[in-house]
Amino acid sequence: MIRSIIWQPDFDFVCIRIGILKVSFTADTDELAGGDEIAMDLESAKNVVLDTLIEASSQNVSLLKPAEQKLKSWEIQPGFYPILQSIFSTYSIDVNVRWLAVLYFKNGIDRYWRRTAPNAINEEDKETIRRQLLTRFDEPAPQVALQLAVVISKIARVDCPRNWPELVPTIMEGLKQNDDFLQRRLLLTLHHVIKTLSAKRLPADKKTFREFTRTFFNFIAELWNNHTETFLNKASTNIESAVTSCLEPSQLSLKIAKKLMVHGMTEISEFPNALTTIEVVFQRLEQMLQIRRQIEDYALKEKLEKKIIHLVKVLSVVQINHPVCFIRFIQRALTFTSTYVFTQAAENLNFERFIIECMNIMKAIVTCDEYKVVKLIEAKTEPSRIQASKIKEEFFTESVLTEIGTRLLTSYFLLTPEDLYNWENDPEDFTADEVGESWKYGLRPCTEKLFLALFHAYESMTPLLLKLVESVQGETDVENMTSILQKEAVYNAVGLSAFELYDEVDFDQWFCNQLLKELQNKHPRYKIIRRRVINVVGQWLDVKLSPSLHPLVYQAVLPLLSPQEDLVVRITAAKTLKIAIDDFEFRSENFEPYLETSFSLLFQLLQQVSECDTKMHVLHVLSFVIERSGACVQPHVSHLVQYLPLLWEESSEHDMLRCAILSTLVHLVQSLGTLSVNLYPFLIPIIKFSTDLNQPPHVYLLDDGIELWQEMLRCAPSLTPDMLQLFDNMPPLLELGSENLKKCFMITTSYLLLNPEEFLKTYSHVIFQGCANLIHELKPEGVVVICKLIETVFKLFPIRGPEIFRPLLPTIFEGILEKEAYPILMSIYLSLFARLILKNQSFFFKFLEEVGTMWNQQPEDILEQLLSFWCEYMVKITQPERRKLTALAFTTLLPCTSRAVVTLFPDLFYPIVEVFHDVMREDNGSQFDYLVMGDRDDLDDEYETEHDKRKRQLSLQDPVFNTPLHEYTRAQLMVCEQAFGAERFQSLIGSVDKEIREQLEEFLK
Template sequence: MDLNSASTVVLQVLTQATSQDSAVLKPAEEQLKQWEIQPGFYSVLLNIFTNHTLDVNVRWLAVLYFKNGIDRYWRRVAPHALSEEEKSTLRAGLITNFNEPVNQIATQISVLIAKVARLDCPRQWPELIPTLLESVKIQDDLRQHRALLTFYHVTKTLASKRLAADKKLFYDLASGIYSFACSLWNHHTDSFLQQIFTGDEAAATNSLERTLLSLKVLRKLTVHGFVEPHRTVEVMGFLHAVFERLKQFLECSRSIGTENVCRDRLEKTIILFTKVLLDFLDQHPFSFTPLIQRSLEFAVSYVFTEAGEGVAFERFIVQCMNLIKMIVKNYAYKPSKHFEGTAALSSACFPILVGGGGAGKLASCDTTLTSNVFKKAILKDSSPETLEAHKIKTSFFTYPTLMEICRRLVSHYFLLTEEELTMWEEDPEGFTVEETGGDSWKYSLRPCTEVLFIDIFHEYNQTLTPVLLEMVHSLQGPTNVEDTNALLIKDAVYNAVGLAAYELFDSVDFDQWFKNQLLAELQVSHNRYKSIRRRVIWLIGQWISVKFKSDLRPMLYEAIRNLLQDQDLVVRIETATTLKLTVDDFEFRTDQFLPYLESMFTLLFQLLQEVTECDTKMHVLHVLSCVIERVNIQIRPYVGCLVQYLPLLWKQSEEHNMLRCAILTTLIHLIQGLGAESKNLYPFLLPIIQLSTDVSQPPHVYLLEDGLELWLVTLENSPCLTPELLRIFQNMSALLELSSENLRTCFKIINAYIFLSSEFLQVYSGDLCRSFCELLKDITTEGQVQVLKVVENVLKVNPALGPQMFQPLLPSVFRGIIEGERYPVVMSTYLGVIGRVLLQNASFFSLLLSQMACECGQELDQLLGNVIEMWVDRMDNITQPERRKLSALALLSLLPSDNSVIQDKFCGIINISVEGLHDVMTEDPETRTYKDCMLMSHFEEPKMTEDEEPPTEQDKRKKTLALKDPVHTVSLQQFVYEKLKAQQELLGEQAFQALMETVDAEIVTQLQEFLQGF
């Protein structure tokens, strides 16, 4: 591509590609796509985006195409890779001038230079780093900034490489430029501090931007550039300097107003300082040891003392708390402990809160004993570095320090803020959506404070338990509703007791506290007391799985029922959450809950209708689902209102796929509870299943997994096959083609259809067989087994026509047996399928045998002999007793026979038969007679325990099918006798005896023992 002539053409097409008119845009994009692989195209792009006289949008697009091209064509092994000559020219051109005037384009250029550096630096691009180092010294503000920006992105990219050789290169780079990076940072930092205090805001802004960029470079070099950074004086010097600079910047933030142009950048820089410390601690915990004391002193002083007042902003507080948390919880700082005696862990040294007459009392704790216990701790199997870090932590976290941290967390940070209280009033549903999941503690103040409290309380529970329980003791009895501060304090303390529930297990008699105080607090209906009602019901939810007597459940259900009628929506939503925790608990008993079921369900349904936010509706639906799941069929009388409402909710949630997922989950539990009665829901239910499992519909991305589960549950509980239910199966072919992680559920659905009605196979057996043939070409061993199990079920349900329906699959099964399939599970399934055909459709087996003999070029009898021989040889592959009995019945069905091959394999047939008898026969100790334990009677009633769920309609269908299955209807003992008797009559006594002599004498003895009485 000639640069001069090409530039004009490419520029014109790029201009068209920025158009808002799709008729102009689309052809331009297609043309650019074709040019991507043309030599010289990226040189033209470089000329265009470095020409500052051109339109910004065109230059921006040129940069993006260049950046994308690096990913696709820069590597030497890539298809249509750029030539080495062009790449050399491009590298030189990229770092000729750092003078891009547009910030966004400058950033993109820096990123694309970093992408090239990732692949070429330092081997093919040794001049990059020296050029950058020289450029950041230039006095020209624009060039200096752009070079520093590029320096940062290159450093960031090189630091992210993880191969050993790449890391070694980065270590070399870091050691070579670290001093320069430090001096650069110090220079810009000093300039900023001087300029901000002299009031030169423009110069200060420029210097602060450079301070931020140079600090970002140092962060990457410090964290990723050294194997043992604590051995490098400059690194440790920088880290210690971070604390001094942090103080200077915090004081600076105190002195300048919120309206100052530097304010936002200043706070970002302060946060970046803390990120340096957090990252270093995370990557190099032992190198961080010399910084532990200073970090704790710094963080605690700004977060838990007056030093931080007026200077510490929220994000900084979160970072400081995270620093404390990471030091407290760091496993590298925790030595192995072995305590002498059991006194250290005895609950005798814990204060016990014992309810009595509505007021609690505290048993005092001998702190001297506690201290001595820790002194007795023998630290074993710990490195000197761990012991040193532990020693620093222990010396810092003294009783007064821990007590102050605990008290400040609870009495200051746990208090509901004015903003939260306003949100409670104005947006109650938004207030209840707590940001506590995932990594929210890393960024948000409330979850951060709670996680820090939990970790510190866990680490120092013996010290902090008395402190917290003293706070609880001071709040015994009701609180004056006019005293807003007292209410907030009680809310905060109760929050702490809930968060520390597991740690307080031995220290709090929660049952007494519940009866003597908490229940009474739930009954205070004053509007100003709503924060306590909400907190107490939350607190009970935290303790349900920790310590709560089963006998108190009815009292709790009564309280929950009352609170579900509370005048405040937040209280009702929190109560619903506690109900879910209560019902979902291991000790939940249905009989205790049933008296409250109708009223609870009605109130939950009313709450579901009242809330408007998608997240809240999902939450209440999950509570309803949990209740339905736990009470199962007991829910049937009460679900009418929900059944009528769900179609409306489904329609309203068309744009909210996650809410629709919650509806699907609710329907799954609802169908399980309704059983056969779920057929009444089909007009609403089946279109939902159809939509959720149709891969041509966009919502399937969100709904498929739950939709398949709902489909399966619907089939399992269906009393009969309806035309609409049959029609949905049209979705299955596309689902099988996906071969996704949902394949197992798909097979279960297919099986459910097979058990449900013979009409299904008449309609879909052809499509299903074709899908299975395609699947078996490229599927795992487990997948093969699942497919063949479906075929086996078809043969069970329809032994007459089943083999014909799936005839295309059977030759490969037959071949697998003859060739001795090496996977035992697959071989077992092969033998199960062929065993069914042989036993229940002998005529089709003969046809299949003839087909395979022609295909293999063998005599019919020879092939049959090979099959029997392989069957006998691989009998041990079969582990299921049902299949082992099936094998015995199938091979015995070949008798009586005067075929020489079958008589030649007679010994093997008898061996398998005796093995089968050992598997299924049980001896009556009184009569000394044997009985086939697999035989099933029409008169057998299923024995169910209280914990078992009632049988589904599919369970009943399987039972009915089993009553027709030879494995469960034919006595193996009787069958062996009859076949041997028939063989004897066919051959005559003498020839039969000669045949029996081919069997091992021990096997014959065992056979005779089983056949006594015949």
């Protein structure tokens, strides 16, 4: 009996034709000892899978887990998915088991349907599945029917229409049958199929979808109209029956029509039925709104509201995607939205979500570029754009704008009872910033967006707002909540339109004469105005407020941060303080008198708020105070330093709050400088945790953790054992090769400068391995970072350093001789060998012998190639420091009796003399090398970090900065004369170009 239900004759024929279906399952020990594979006939295989699904749907964990493992192991077995299909197609099986079967079926289709997928479903099974799906549109269980619709859409995305051309025609044919239940299931399936196909973006797929639209749109539009008409007829006698039976097919057919209009039509005007459908949408909206007013049952009303919202969204998406075609509906849309949102007559008809969608349509029309005419090029503007602009101009008359603007500011801008309740009961949520596209879904942000769009587009909105501002000036009766809310709404509008009102409002005068007085009113009800006023001040701060008045802002903010003030006001004041401190005109000396108080009050606020997001906001404000105040903040941070470890522990479930803590610590360490050593018991463990790739939260914390690590090292006076051990986290970070790689090498450099001996003794192998693994993988910019680290090691350890990186030097040398490195990298390559020549000649010549053996060449020939190229390349080395380094290296080589040096002896003087011209300066008749630093005791190191000082000390040991080029050259020429003998030396000098020789003699006087 079951078999007759499951299998249709055509599928039985397929089974007979291909023989007994072979399905390999690994049975448990009760069924199959040793887990051997067995071949079972179709019915037996189905029973095994069905039993396993029953176990997987049970609440018994001992049954559930093994069953899930079995099902997972069968995912890639041929024949598994047809068996699943047979199970969820058997309506006599428990619905929960069938629902689980279809879920496994859907997941398998998602993973293994594509031919290129690993363990892809074979073609025979695919054919079976597709054929069976086309016979199963009468699924009784809604949850199973939904999953089946999704399954069909997933297959359609891959196979339709090439491998499954009959899908859409079959659905369309079924929709013509006079069967309401079947129609709902078919519409559900078609909705998901069309939704999936419309998302495909390849040109061929888009063309196919447009062909679907041309073929089927008229039918779908007519279907929607018929179902809607049926709904309206039934609603006149029995609203409940109409909503439950007719609304779903009407809704689904409209969703399908919407997708076809948006993605399947290049020009809607080419489809008369589409234009008619949009016209009908306006009519249906008005009818549905009237019906909604008659419904008292909440559930029924909610269903109808969804339908109404979807009708409005059809207008919205058509306007966005086909703005030119929508021009003929602009007048109708503006009239409709204005009537139902901004007139008293429609108050009982509309509802919040409907108002939001209507406002968004009006805003979209006002801001649409296709409907704007630029006066300067009006003659060249398209007729459609002129037409749209004219329609808008005729609609938005001064009286209409006044009515809309007044309604917005006196009704929609007002805080609602729900807002005030939220203020009192959840103040932190009330102050949460609106983010992203909240204006699409929230009434307040949507209202503000529409107001700004109108204010920006139409000058007549400015006098209206100024008039309202004038009307709310002066003292407000604290007992009159309506007056308080009206003033708050007007002030909100002034804050939002700060840029547009720049020339209309003398904000300095308003701030001093009115707003400061508003802030001094401490009545409990007046907190609404205090909060809005300090918010407006923040909005105008960087628009039009004189820098001389900034101290007044600090004075105004501080009382609003006190614990006696309302929490919403305190949080808003903190945000304004952040804006004030982050202002371009900020002067730390002006803020210093308020630093201690503001820091103390912000810290108390941080302790008292409880929400993660609020703590983050307050921490960001504290970070700005610390960053902008610098060392001045040192006396005031002790309580924060004690509190942050506790906050870190409490925020174990809030990774973004921990990011804010790390960011705050970065600024704190910068401000404390060497005093940050007192934070090490807290800093080092959290840096270790944040940069440990084995810790799951590293995904969020890594960037800030690395930055804190870097800053701690920059300010450290010395290297501690714990700090050294922290470097154990570095090898995995280097292997990760993320965008933080440069910072990782900078951290490594900081370690080198902190304690070169100790660090290199412990981690030289790690440094080398990290460089060796990356030098072949990175782009030239990344290799530059690696080579700068190697150069630092060479500076610190001229003898040991080259030995550490010996295996890498042939690669670098090869890069020089192949002449392929880009200029910055090539100059660093050459600098590395210049330092070898200067400080470790024995290693350099031994290295040449090794390279000669590797390349089967004479060392002399290799050296000649190197020097010849180096002399030519000198013009591309632009940094004076690296040019001088090259000149010092060439001068060092002059006494060498090597054949290569003797051959190129005159050529070496060209770059040397060029560098003399670069670095020599004249003062009081004597010449000096301006790159020589001396002791540089005159430097103001107030703003230097310990890292900067260590870098300066290293530079003082560098021949480039401590060796005058003219003195060194003079000494080397004397050594050269001794090495070659006077006669040979004169002969070599004589081979140098006369002009070059004369210039050299002039520099050496």
